[in-house]
Amino acid sequence: MAETSCCSNPAYTKDTKTRKNLCRQHFCELFEKRVKKTISKYKMLAPEDHIGLGYSGGKDSTALLHFFSNVLLTKYSKNKLTLIVVDEGIKGYRESALEIIKNISMKYNFRHLIISFSELYGATLDEIVHKSHESGSSLSACAICGILRRRALNYGSHKAKVTKMATAHNLDDEAQTIVMNLLRGDTGKFKRITRTPVKRFSSLIPRIRPFVKVSEPEIVLYAHANNLEYHSVPCPYASTAMRNDIRNFLSEMENKRPSTLINIVNVHDSLSQFFTTPEITSTTYSCKICKELTTQEICPVCQLFEKIGLKVKVT
Template structure:
């Protein structure tokens, strides 16, 4: 009969196994370890400075809620302001549950949250956009539309609300998945662009930071459970259309066999980013909406025009 597994720090009852360390931690010492690492990322890499006004992009999922919670926790000690920005894409049976969880946490920790919607910004919801794509047989994936529109909405809202930084909930798993997908697709620009933080690139682009950059997804989940951060376990219905879904499964299988694999992949990614500096891109303002872009018309305006013009008119085939 096996005995109780003990925390390697205090000898108390363990609740979390940190596979890449080969050690067990009790809830108290796991939370301490988790928060210390996130705070160290913020300070060591100077992601935030005293006087910053940090917008946190919050979807209502575990990663973004954890980011909002921690940024609020560290804000007074580190001397910055924090608020949340959520984007309502208009995904029925999904987004409303996530927003409910977000509002609940925001009330609990005393943080303002601002909501931008696809309908207000682009004239249609993501569900309506997907219907247009299906009706017309257009070869644009839902995740492509969502990604372009979300990035646009978050940057615009953050800037208009006076943010000096935009924090996202991307964790270690997100980073290695995107890196692997960029490798498969030979997207060199994507590899060198996706880092811990973005450099300032003009006054209309809000610099982005990733406080959970070095934190595995499983640890984020454990943290939310221990801290009582409630989040609905519902996945976006469009995830099945993304290459990311099988890539995530594959990387998790390798991590289970070889703990620490994801950190090694991240190290390779950083090596690529150091060897291959991003090509210089001259930023200009979109001639349609006035937002920053590297092309005469930004991708969001291109997609918006494409989708609205392709809508099926009643009686038309």
């Protein structure tokens, strides 16, 4: 068995940054220390915050739930965090996740709130994707889901009265988002990526991503080190995303040249100081169709439904 550099316990893994062998306990301590450092560097949380955790039941959000429960919220009461679960209505995927989510939220004893697309939009994601294909739209299931999930999470955060919305996006996701916007030539979205929580307009709950500097393999190791139970069935639409091509490319680069991912995020961090990101967007409109506050005359959800010719209720 390989020797560790931390103590006399057997080696669990090699730290990606220092390349030193660490035992299970010291790996977890280092992981948690790095996440706490990210939270404080980007001023993600204030003591009075009530956190909404966008919870899918998958490994990343379960690892974040474990981190909040065992590291950050030990000295606070359980009403400082609410799990916000979005039920998109994806057959063969979400039903089994919801079962696991119920067990996990009981184990951690946090309140959970389920927001379903059917309740919010009057149709499941499966139905909306079907309709979109029929209309000849080239939008991927993930592009549709992304727009609808954002609204659903914001709706859930207001319902649960949270002050910050945490998601388990990790270093891999962040690097992919940066590169994706670069490749699409979308300067606006490239500039809007921010790791410090920003209230873009009054009805939008600021988002935080505490795992933004830890990689997906590190999260898997953390989840396994803590024997976490999670939902591991992949979403049937996952392979349709453009993100998939970028994920494959970046993970090949990371394997060949470690630190590729963190370099992308750090360069974006350095460039961010030149971007002006107003706390409150100067021009906001009430959507002409659903009345939701938005930066355009018609909100992205109503634009989407118009594009695919779907008359769906928007709560």
